[in-house]
Amino acid sequence: MDMIRNDARKRPDAATLATLTQALKDLLGARVSTAQAVCEQHANTLTWVENQAPDIVVFAESTEEVSQVVKLCAQHDVPVIPFGTGTSFEGHTNAPYGGVSIDTSRMNAVIAVHAEDLDCVVQPGITRKALNEYLRDMGLFFPIDPGADASLGGMVGTRASGTNAVRYGTMKDNVLALTVVMPNGDIVKTSRRAKKSSAGYDLTRLMVGSEGTLGIITEITLKLHGIPEAISGGICPFPSIAAACEAVIITIQSGIPVARIELIDEMQVRAINLYSKTTLEERPQLFLEFHGSEESVKEQAARFGEIAEEFGGGPFAWTTQAEERTRLWQARHDAYWAAMALRPGAKGISTDVCVPISRLAECVEATQHDIAEAGLMAPIVGHVGDGNFHVLPLVDMENAEEIAKAKRFVERLVERALEMEGTCTGEHGVGQMKMKYLESEHGAEALAVMRAIKHALDPQNIMNPGKIVSW
Template sequence: MGEGTTQHRNDAGIATAIGILAQRFGERLSTAPSMREQHGHTLTWLANQPPDAVVFVRSEDEVRDAVRICADHGAPIIPFGAGTSLEGHLNAPSGGISIDLSALDQIVAVHAEDLDVVVQPGIRRKTLNDQLRDTGLFFPIDPGADATLGGMAATRASGTNAVRYGTMKDNVLALRVVDARGEVVTTSRRARKSSTGYDLTRLYVGSEGTLGIITELTLRLHGLPEAISAGICPFASVAAAAEAVILTIQSGIPVARIELLDEVQVRACNAYSKLTLPETPLLLVEFHGTEAGVAEQAARFGEIAEDLGGGPFTWTTRAEERTRLWTARHDAYWAGLALRPGCTSFSTDVCVPISRLAACIAETKADLEATGLIGPIVGHVGDGNFHVLPLFDPADAAEVAKVKAFVGRVVERALAMEGTASGEHGVGQGKMKYLAAEHGDAAMATMAAIKRALDPQGLFNPGKIVAP
């Protein structure tokens, strides 16, 4: 299915399911238009396709009950966490029931000696780390938005720390998932490795709610570093900044975060966050380790930057200064929107092998200029991932068409460089049309077979990732 499309609706089955769900959940089922719209897609340009009803669950057993009722009557099921996804994951093109998991927000168990934690899917990442602070441990995946951990697993999220700590697929040890039968599948144990059976954990991580509903996660934790240093380094061009990233990674410097902001994004951040950063392409860099270690890493990075004409590289270990920088980075989306008040954007991302990063970004910037679009670029460039935020007037059909074509070219460019259509936003509705080109017909047929086997009625988040 493509973006904003509508599939066949089972009106009778949906109506019957809503009636039974109302008896089961009472006031925790809502058909109010405003609530339904809130649980459809609310970010970027995809049209909002709200569910027919929203059910607020409070336990795994209630998830099972809701799934069984929907399955008995052929009503589509759309899991909902925090609503921060960007590719239409929450839309209901066939109507159906949104199952809101936000009340399942507790830590089940902390195993500090094993460096893991068991959580419910509705807990948000900032809350989790706030509650872990006294243990000396933290969960490192930071996609920017204060997303739920269930949603982060479902979309295989990553973010600013991925270059050192990996993505959700590297940090989820086990899941509990309610499947299409209303049964609970436990994908693994807490052991750090296993060579038994299929890797069901990795199957569900990134499945975007199309194969089941995550009701519990066991997550890998990491020790809080003794020292953290962070700094900024300006460059004369995006190409030079990207080359510095490549050399830093190839030199084996254990950088924790290395983020690129082009000159357009730096200008936006200065205005929005009241900063005075040099308005040239800029790298934000962070190192984790001992006091001596972070100082050595910063010095080595500074030498690489200087060799490429960058600098001066200024860094600090002061927490308040680091927080100010990273807050501005996380506010980059809102800062970018402020460049054209009254306009909207389509935040898209791609990821390429790091050796192709400089070329991909340079060609994308040239494309923006030739197209006449304003589009800030930011990136988790340590792993070859970057985002572009073209701004446009949604009431201007010609401008909308121009942006859609541009986004298509960004994806095609990444695929031509042996990259992927999305490094972390996921597929949803927005990028389904690129999957065949990226994965090939045989892989798509395999995905469709898995979907049919695990969700034979096609009820879990229909119209996303792959047609059954």
């Protein structure tokens, strides 16, 4: 894919890098690496976006260390790119101008849990699964589940969403406060633990979704929830994508408090059956989950079954057995790898859009038509309770014609979403690959405001340059 480059920045020269590397080693010792393999692992690896490796990787262990590293980079005018687990799809971790990748995976502690206030303070390197394992015995959980076992810092940086968003919201709804290392190395706390505040600019929301372009997140205060008394979940086949989407729309409009509602198209069902050894019917399927009391989850499941029947769906097979639900959702979470196995050797172009839920059925159907017309292999999954769905074209990177078709398909997908008053990305973020759509989505004036913020906070343009907005 074409990279968006920033002419206002050049790669640091060899002498600068040598001086900076020595200064970093004096600070962190063996936790500094310039090995090519390590650097390449800290750039894009999951999709067809070109791998643009940093020059240096450092493994930080505290806010103070991150601050010192950033100060050194600012002193030498060298880019800084934050890194969590590397699960992002849009080139967020790439270093188009070289620089230093700050790996926060060792900053993975739970600093505090305030069970009575339903919040916790964590370091950015902890993953969502590790956090929920830590919280389980307290009867608490953190609900945002993007599918991948991403780091919480990366989830904040990309304003992640996921399977539970229809009930619990996205990262922007679940972050109370942050500690951020700014481009000059200053350490800023964006807010306090209070559930609401009217004191000053909302710096927390400014940093959520900023993708490392304004600062590096080193501590996160998160909202927590009590583990539900009862959970029911199940699967429901439908005769068509349109029927499944219409059932979703009516379910949401009826006020049924569904926790998760996921769409899987026929091709993705086939992939899941092969990869996870399931025996689902090769028809569009909805995966659902309901949270509440024993009686309420039964009532919600029964009501959904009635709605599904109205659209030719069913039978809706559901259960409250934890083992069966876990097996079902593990198959859903493995959907990416299952899809990749459909075409070994191909590259996956994971992309997503989000539209108003009333336009969902129309958008997904039109997308399926585009896939067939282009002759692509491209499974669809979606967090459709909030109008968000993902497409994964599997592309032979040796076939120029196929690459061109895939590019046109992605562009048409985004154009359609914007025509429907949707967004170019519901949860993947902008990174490098979706920068070109921001003006169409937000307008030149809004983009100028974003650029002014970037210039004001990062005048050297060292924080993850070449992402979100051009300099």
